[in-house]
Amino acid sequence: MPRFSANLSMLYPDLPFLDRFAAAAADGFKAVEYVGAYDQEPSALKALLDQHGLAQALFNLPAGNWAAGERGIACHPDRIAEFRQGIDKAIEYAKATRCAQVNCLAGIAADGYDRSALELVLIDNLRYAAPRFADAGIKLLLEPINTRDIPGFLINSTDDYERIASAVKHDNLYLQYDFYHMQIVQGDLIPTFLRLQSRIAHVQIADNPGRHEPGSGEINYPNIFKLLDEAGYTGWV
Template identity: 35%
Template sequence: MSRTQCKFAANLTMMFKELPFLERFSAAAKAGFKAVEFLSPYEYSKEELLKQLQQNNLQLVLFNSAMGDISKGEWGLNAIPGREKDARENIHTALDYAIALKCPTIHLMAAVVPPDADYALYQQTFIDNVRYAAELYQKHNISIVLEALSPIVKPNYLFSSQFQSAELVKLINRPNVFIQFDVFHAQNVDGNITRLFEQMKDKIKHIQIASVPDRHEPDEGEIDYAYIFNLFEQNNYSDWIGCEYNPRANTQDGLLWLKNIVPRT
């Protein structure tokens, strides 16, 4: 049976933190990465980021829509009723960055839902905003991914389970909206990674990895990533795998896992 080889993108928000952000691009390239992702580009100009990508022959494969005011507990605006104007301005800003940086995929953040809020209203607001973005982004061949966040990382986020992600993708019903399958979050909430992936693989556009429970390199903890990477390859997953983990120490020193547990095909 034919196989598709795993391809990994360095997450520059979490990796190479021993360096200033703009120096992490060259560090990732020197470490052998051909692609990068990060949470937020908006504190830097499009020109600065494009320069780093081009100078280091890197492809940007994913970033997030704006998170809002983190100091006030916001973690995305796209699900907040009454904030549609702000959310849609952010959707356009994300598109501007994606076009300039040639990024094919954007993760649209939902929001934290206050315990006493109307959950159904938050969900419908999110659906409406993602549909708005999907129709706008499709004109530029840009995909949207939705990511479930486990409560241990972000309590009261709109959705925490991969099954909720899949249901939202179904409800939104747009051809360029997919699941962002973060193995760390999936294991913490749902478990049974093999069956989850096999069931949802046709709607998965981006994968992220980290060890569980400590969110370090994928060569420790309760997940057998040698098995998981082999699973991805056997199922011909061809999109990127983002390394969204906190290195135990120096980032470069921790990259031995790429040689030790990634399948050779």
């Protein structure tokens, strides 16, 4: 069976964020992940992880104003300095929490720019970020996300990831493979996972429709969990 990480941005919504660490540990999770917790001191996060015997599996680079609907700034031409400042902050938090990987959200396409121009900004930012994370011993990930849940999100498919990674030309740009998003965007879940497995550093799951728990929808998760074991995937899910 794969190693499961509790996504504290999705689970235990009735609890204050800092109380979710204890809830995850009580439910048997050995790791946690979340969108980001930059409003908390890194030392406080480390203390909670240590207190409850949890690993930090993943978090995202600073992604702009989440409450206002922003979902990443890496593709925004007028946010380049902000994105690059966020790299230093993410590395600080990753070192404090002993987190070995950080995910990048490309962002929603900015008005007034065509896709190719935004992709060039994203590529340039990732070229800047990838070696800096590598020097810190941290993997940098890029996540494709469907546009039904996040209209206008720039990077949607594994083809998009491969095209961007090919342009970035740095080994330290991995794929976060979310079976839920990929089912909506492209399907062909298992062959795509196997083809790209060497570049997949993290897996996320939810069922479709509705982004609910595995077993509530159309995705055959027992078969996928069997696949992950048989394929030798050792990362967190």
